[in-house]
Amino acid sequence: xxxxxxxxxxxxxxxxxxxxxxxxxxxxxxxxxxxxxxxxxxxxxxxxxxxxxxxxxxxxxxxxxxxxxxxxxxxxxxxxxxxxxxxxxxxxxxxxxxxxxxxxxxxxxxxxxxxxxxxxxxxxxxxxxxxxxxxxxxxxxxxxxxxxxxxxxxxxxxxxxxxxxxxxxxxxxxxxxxxxxxxxxxxxxxxxxxxxxxxxxxxxxxxxxxxxxxxxxxxxxxxxxxxxxxxxxxxxxxxxxxxxxxxxxxxxxxxxxxxxxxxxxxxxxxxxxxxxxxxxxxxxxxxxxxxxxxxxxxxxxxxxxxxxxxxxxxxxxxxxxxxxxxx
Amino acid sequence: xxxxxxxxxxxxxxxxxxxxxxxxxxxxxxxxxxxxxxxxxxxxxxxxxxxxxxxxxxxxxxxxxxxxxxxxxxxxxxxxxxxxxxxxxxxxxxxxxxxxxxxxxxxxxxxx
Amino acid sequence: xxxxxxxxxxxxxxxxxxxxxxxxxxxxxxxxxxxxxxxxxxxxxxxxxxxxxxxxxxxxxxxxxxxxxxxxxxxxxxxxxxxxxxxxxxxxxxxxxxxxxxxxxxxxxxxxxxxxxxx
Numbered sequence: 001x002x003x004x005x006x007x008x009x010x011x012x013x014x015x016x017x018x019x020x021x022x023x024x025x026x027x028x029x030x031x032x033x034x035x036x037x038x039x040x041x042x043x044x045x046x047x048x049x050x051x052x053x054x055x056x057x058x059x060x061x062x063x064x065x066x067x068x069x070x071x072x073x074x075x076x077x078x079x080x081x082x083x084x085x086x087x088x089x090x091x092x093x094x095x096x097x098x099x100x101x102x103x104x105x106x107x108x109x110x111x112x113x114x115x116x117x118x119x120x121x122x123x124x125x126x127x128x129x130x131x132x133x134x135x136x137x138x139x140x141x142x143x144x145x146x147x148x149x150x151x152x153x154x155x156x157x158x159x160x161x162x163x164x165x166x167x168x169x170x171x172x173x174x175x176x177x178x179x180x181x182x183x184x185x186x187x188x189x190x191x192x193x194x195x196x197x198x199x200x201x202x203x204x205x206x207x208x209x210x211x212x213x214x215x216x217x218x219x220x221x222x223x224x225x226x227x228x229x230x231x232x233x234x235x236x237x238x239x240x241x242x243x244x245x246x247x248x249x250x251x252x253x254x255x256x257x258x259x260x261x262x263x264x265x266x267x268x269x270x271x272x273x274x275x276x277x278x279x280x281x282x283x284x285x286x287x288x289x290x291x292x293x294x295x296x297x298x299x300x301x302x303x304x305x306x307x308x309x310x311x312x313x314x315x316x317x318x319x320x321x322x323x324x325x326x327x
Numbered sequence: 328x329x330x331x332x333x334x335x336x337x338x339x340x341x342x343x344x345x346x347x348x349x350x351x352x353x354x355x356x357x358x359x360x361x362x363x364x365x366x367x368x369x370x371x372x373x374x375x376x377x378x379x380x381x382x383x384x385x386x387x388x389x390x391x392x393x394x395x396x397x398x399x400x401x402x403x404x405x406x407x408x409x410x411x412x413x414x415x416x417x418x419x420x421x422x423x424x425x426x427x428x429x430x431x432x433x434x435x436x437x438x439x
Numbered sequence: 440x441x442x443x444x445x446x447x448x449x450x451x452x453x454x455x456x457x458x459x460x461x462x463x464x465x466x467x468x469x470x471x472x473x474x475x476x477x478x479x480x481x482x483x484x485x486x487x488x489x490x491x492x493x494x495x496x497x498x499x500x501x502x503x504x505x506x507x508x509x510x511x512x513x514x515x516x517x518x519x520x521x522x523x524x525x526x527x528x529x530x531x532x533x534x535x536x537x538x539x540x541x542x543x544x545x546x547x548x549x550x551x552x553x554x555x556x557x558x
Contacts, residue, residue, distance in 0.1 A: 003443055010450040013484075017457045017477050026469050033473055040480050048510040049487045050497040052518050056483075064476070064526050071533035072469070075540045079467040080547055089464035093456040100452050109444030111493035113508075118492055122511045130500055138498040138512040139519070147516060154520045161527030168534040193415055199408040203401075221499060226523050311523065318530045325537070 006046045006110075013039050026077045027069075034065035050222040051139045054214075058230040063315050066237055070322035133296045135219040143224065144300035148283045151303070152268050155310050159265050162314035169321040171254040200242040207235035215308045219297070225304040229311025236312075237319050245324050257317045264310025271302045336384035343377030350374060359425040360417050364410055371406035375399075447488040454481035468536045468546040472529060479525045486514040 016036045023029040037060030044053035108115035125142060133141045143151055215228030240248030272283040279287055285299025286292035346369055353366025379399045386392040454477060461474025490511040498512040540546050543554055 007443065007446055010446065014450055014453050014457075017454055020473055020477065021457055021461050021465070021470075026467070029470065029473055033476065036477070036480070040484070043484065044487050047487050047491045048495055048497050049490060049515045049518070050499070052483075052487060052515050052522070055519050055522050059522055059526050060480075064529060067526075067530055067533060068469075068473075071537055074537045075469065075546050079465070079470055082466045082547070082549060084466070084549065086464050089460050092463070093460050096459070097452050097456045100455070101449065104445055104448040104452070107445065107448055108489075110447055110488060111491045111495075112444075113492055115489070115492075117489050117514070118511055122513055125512060126498065126500070126509050136500045136502075138500060138509070139515050142512055142516045143519065150516075150520060154523060157524050158527050161531050164531045165534040168531075168538055193412060195415075196408050196412045199404055203404065206401075222497070224519075226519065314527075318534075321534070322537070 002046065006043070009039060009043050009046060013043065024079050024081070026072055026075075026079055029079075030065060030068045030072055033068065034061050037061035037064065051137070051224065051227075054222045054227050055230075058227045058234070062234050063230050063237075063319075066234075067318060067322065070319060074322070074325060132293065133300070134293050135297060135300065137219055137221060137223075140218050140224050140300065140304070144303055145285060145296055148299075148303065151307065152265075152272070152283070155265050155268055155307055158311055158314050159261055162261050162317050165318045165321050166258070169325055171257075171317065171320055171324065197242050200238055204235050204239050207238065208232060211235060211308075211312075215304065216301075218304055219300060225307025226311055228304075228308045230315060232308070232312040233315035233319070236316050240319070240323065245320070249320065249324070252316065254317070254320065257313050257320070260309055260313035261317060264306045264308070264313065267306030267309065268303050271299060271306070275299070332384050336381040339377045339381030339384065343374050343379075343381060346370065346377060347374040360422060361414065361424045364414055368407070368410045371410065372403070375402050375406070447484065451481050451485045451488070454478075454484065466547045466549050468539065468548060469533075471548075472532050472536065475532075476525065476529060479521070483518045483521060486518050490514040 013036065016032055016039060020029050020032045020036060023032060037056060041053045041057035041061060044050075044056055108117075125146065126138060129135070129138050129141045133145055135141055211228045211232035214223040214231060215225060218224035218228070236248065236252065239251065271285075275284050275287050276282055283299070285296045288295035288298045350366045350370030353369065354363050357363045357366055376399065379395050379402075383392045383395045383399075386395065458474045458476075458478030458481060461477065462471050465471060465474065490513070492508055492510055495508040495510045498509040498515070500509065501507065536546055539551065543551050545551060545554075
């Protein structure tokens with residue numbers, strides 16, 4: 001029965017992807033992209049990857065749609081039809097698709113326990129994590145401790161993207177779109193939209209609380225720094241959408257955002273240097289405490305905090321770079 | 328007691344699925360944005376409420392039931408708000424309902 | 440049953456080709472970026488398909504379940520980082536598109552090429 005459910009979800013995915021390609025109005029394509037990401041998250045959940053599903057839902061369906069809409073506000077939103085090169089592209093993809101399709105007949109079936117991927121390294125991780133690190137979520141253990149170097153590289157990638165967007169678009173210092181007396185009189189952006197204003201302002205603290213929950217619960221269930229950063233950025237973006245750019249930029253000024261972006265990555269690297277100073281290798285958390293298992297848990301909490309701070313501030317800075325432009 | 332709870336949750340889950348199906352058919356068949364939002368609102372509130380209540384009955388008195396109840400509260404807050412925001416945005420950007428005469432005594436900021 | 444076991448891979452191929460077609464054949468830059476994200480999502484689907492095991496559950500070790508089979512955590516870690524890197528590149532790509540629009544006035548790449556050739 002679950003097999004049929006999985007097949008149905010996958011077919012919906014293909015239908016949505018075809019819809020994205022064929023939509024001429026870019027706004028439609030972006031919203032279909034959000035639906036695509038949500039279906040992807042449901043698929044990941046059916047395939048037993050809960051952390052990945054949470055990340056895809058938070059980052060893909062949430063923040064990515066907002067960024068695409070932010071960019072769409074600055075470019076024309078209709079696509080012009082062009083027939084150039086279409087048949088060549090169709091020929092290439094048919095050929096490539098058939099070649100890869102021929103290769104899939106040797107692949108292991110879905111859920112096959114004898115597949116090579118389940119044989120060599122994975123059972124070691126599943127057995128050794130309760131002994132060496134003793135946190136229930138194996139994905140966070142691998143992400144934070146066994147493969148911690150990769151995650152440091154990824155935080156640097158996120159930071160670099162933020163720096164790149166800030167170089168290209170910049171955070172404006174003066175946002176002269178609303179006068180102070182309007183703000184003081186309570187006339188905000190959404191004059192006619194009273195209901196979303198009230199409900200949104202009611203929800204923002206709960207979303208932030210949920211982000212904190214996901215951050216610190218990453219060792220015991222699905223969660224971790226990336227998801228928490230995305231959810232926190234979503235809370236502030238909701239606030240910015242309701243109250244306007246000026247309020248949001250008064251709430252967290254651009255200078256603070258830039259400092260937070262760098263300090264998340266600095267915290268991560270700092271933990272590594274600290275372990276070196278305490279006598280171990282770079283990012284060897286065992287030396288952080290007298291009990292190596294305890295040290296591992298401390299290390300994972302600290303680096304997840306660095307990841308969360310960095311991701312949240314980068315996503316927020318990118319949103320402001322798009323939203324405050326062209327006014 | 329247990330068969331009663333099971334039967335009730337079965338009824339709620341199937342009913343919720345039916346409401347979602349009706350909402351989906353409505354979105355496809357109704358002529359205009361404003362009428363389609365009635366159908367979408369049906370999916371949002373009745374459908375999810377019944378499905379989540381059915382799941383709460385299945386979960387019994389555990390932490391999972393509490394989390395599901397929190398999701399119900401959240402959806403009850405945000406679903407109608409989203410419908411309102413969509414309808415309001417459509418109204419303000421000039422989309423008129425089909426086959427409807429707009430009254431002539433609308434206030435200043437709602438004239439098109 | 441064999442077909443059903445391979446369905447994930449075929450959906451992966453279809454999505455990959457849809458993404459590739461969008462990047463190749465559509466001149467609009469925003470559409471190309473959307474096609475690129477479909478391409479990336481297809482690759483994520485392939486990796487997460489590999490991690491499912493029959494009778495398994497999410498790789499969160501419950502202390503009271505002995506002999507429970509867990510899904511493979513390693514592809515999940517890889518895809519988690521890949522998703523975040525994907526959105527980083529999407530954000531950077533969107534910033535470039537916005538700047539191109541400001542410089543050329545259009546985001547169709549054949550018109551941009553003509554504008555470049557005219558100079």
